[in-house]
Amino acid sequence: MVQKEGTKEQLLRVSAELFRKKGYRATSMRDISRALGIKTSSIYYYINSKEDLLREISVKTMNMLIKAGEKVAFSPSPPEQKLKQLVISHVRLLCENLDLFTVTLHELTRTNASSFWKEIVGMRDRYETLVRGIIRNGKESGVFRNVSEKMAGFALLGMLNWIVRWYSPSGGKSIEDIARLWADIFLNGIKER
Amino acid sequence: MVQKEGTKEQLLRVSAELFRKKGYRATSMRDISRALGIKTSSIYYYINSKEDLLREISVKTMNMLIKAGEKVAFSPSPPEQKLKQLVISHVRLLCENLDLFTVTLHELTRTNASSFWKEIVGMRDRYETLVRGIIRNGKESGVFRNVSEKMAGFALLGMLNWIVRWYSPSGGKSIEDIARLWADIFLNGIKER
DNA sequence: GTCTATACTTTGATAGAC
DNA sequence: GTCTATCAAAGTATAGAC
Numbered sequence: 001m002v003q004k005e006g007t008k009e010q011l012l013r014v015s016a017e018l019f020r021k022k023g024y025r026a027t028s029m030r031d032i033s034r035a036l037g038i039k040t041s042s043i044y045y046y047i048n049s050k051e052d053l054l055r056e057i058s059v060k061t062m063n064m065l066i067k068a069g070e071k072v073a074f075s076p077s078p079p080e081q082k083l084k085q086l087v088i089s090h091v092r093l094l095c096e097n098l099d100l101f102t103v104t105l106h107e108l109t110r111t112n113a114s115s116f117w118k119e120i121v122g123m124r125d126r127y128e129t130l131v132r133g134i135i136r137n138g139k140e141s142g143v144f145r146n147v148s149e150k151m152a153g154f155a156l157l158g159m160l161n162w163i164v165r166w167y168s169p170s171g172g173k174s175i176e177d178i179a180r181l182w183a184d185i186f187l188n189g190i191k192e193r
Numbered sequence: 194m195v196q197k198e199g200t201k202e203q204l205l206r207v208s209a210e211l212f213r214k215k216g217y218r219a220t221s222m223r224d225i226s227r228a229l230g231i232k233t234s235s236i237y238y239y240i241n242s243k244e245d246l247l248r249e250i251s252v253k254t255m256n257m258l259i260k261a262g263e264k265v266a267f268s269p270s271p272p273e274q275k276l277k278q279l280v281i282s283h284v285r286l287l288c289e290n291l292d293l294f295t296v297t298l299h300e301l302t303r304t305n306a307s308s309f310w311k312e313i314v315g316m317r318d319r320y321e322t323l324v325r326g327i328i329r330n331g332k333e334s335g336v337f338r339n340v341s342e343k344m345a346g347f348a349l350l351g352m353l354n355w356i357v358r359w360y361s362p363s364g365g366k367s368i369e370d371i372a373r374l375w376a377d378i379f380l381n382g383i384k385e386r
Numbered sequence: 387g388t389c390t391a392t393a394c395t396t397t398g399a400t401a402g403a404c
Numbered sequence: 405g406t407c408t409a410t411c412a413a414a415g416t417a418t419a420g421a422c
Contacts, residue, residue: 023218025216025218025219026218106299106302109299109358147374147378148366148374151366151371151374151375152374152378154355154356154359155352155355155374155375155378156352157355158351158352158353158354158355158356158358159348159349159351159352159355160351161351161355162347162348162350162351162352162354162355163347163351165302165351166347173341173344178344181340181341181344181345181348182344182348184382185340185345185348185379185382185383186378186382187382188381188382188383188384189377189378189379189380189381189382190378190381191381
């Protein structure tokens with residue numbers, strides 16, 4: 001049985017699409033309502049504010065990422081395998097949910113963050129901790145060199161997250177090929193020789 | 194003799210500072226004029242529009258990057274040395290001009306780009322070409338593995354550019370240490386064994 | 387749930403005096 | 405070069421009928 005998309009889900013999906021295309025701030029509630037084929041005021045039946053829209057999108061996005069990350073981090077594989085699996089899962093997730101991740105990663109940076117972003121930033125920190133933990137394990141078991149987990153983690157996440165800036169599903173390279181190459185580059189980069 | 198900062202330079206500097214902190218779109222001309230201590234209308238003596246402000250900031254930024262990139266790419270060093278030098282120069286440039294680069298890199302993504310961004314996108318492409326060229330040279334001379342220049346280039350630039358998202362001058366790590374570690378990781382990642 | 391109508395605020399930008 | 409005064413447009417959000 002196929003689940004029909006409710007208005008609320010449609011609202012989040014279309015909003016993310018527009019936020020990605022024009023930016024959160026440059027997208028008006030009128031833009032969103034037009035794209036949905038309803039009046040602007042009707043949107044407020046589903047959410048309390050435009051910021052709520054962004055918050056719901058970001059929470060949903062980070063939940064997907066953390067869930068996938070924990071699955072890998074808590075598996076019984078050795079660090080090298082875990083890191084490779086994490087890279088593949090991360091890249092696939094971003095490429096298959098470009099609107100969600102582009103918006104979340106793009107807006108996540110703002111210092112204006114005030115209180116509203118606390119939740120999202122906390123989730124991002126949780127994911128970073130997972131990544132650093134795997135690198136630390138690899139160092140402890142002697143397969144990775146003695147690199148700073150923090151700096152190596154930033155290097156890896158930057159390398160991976162940047163993909164939302166250029167990836168297009170219609171491009172030539174397959175997601176799996178890109179992910180395998182990058183896992184290979186990073187692993188060889190920190191592996192003990 | 195110390196060059197005094199003119200109002201125009203001050204305008205660009207303060208604008209970049211605010212754009213970085215709040216985002217281009219969320220920063221109003223009133224915010225900028227307040228920070229400058231002049232009236233909003235006075236800003237228009239120096240520029241034609243808010244978009245012009247962003248364009249001038251971005252052109253200035255990309256010029257710095259390209260100049261540094263060409264200096265490295267056109268040097269007589271072997272590919273391995275060039276890549277290491279490029280990483281160091283790139284990281285240092287971003288960290289020493291955080292406002293300029295954060296704003297430019299952040300806004301550069303927008304699809305809304307229309308005509309105005311053509312110039313900036315062209316400059317970014319020129320820099321990417323430099324990076325890919327060095328990687329290709331390394332492959333040709335057998336020191337780098339047979340990786341896609343495009344994919345490896347994106348990996349490297351993502352890794353480097355991401356630094357604007359977390360770097361703070363007050364942090365513990367020195368710019369040189371970070372750059373050397375990353376050059377090391379990436380070079381070992383693509384080096385022929 | 388979706389509509390009409392509208393309140394209220396903020397925005398980028400201009401005209402013209404000094 | 406900087407000011408005062410002002411505009412027209414666009415923004416988010418609410419009230420209340422259906």
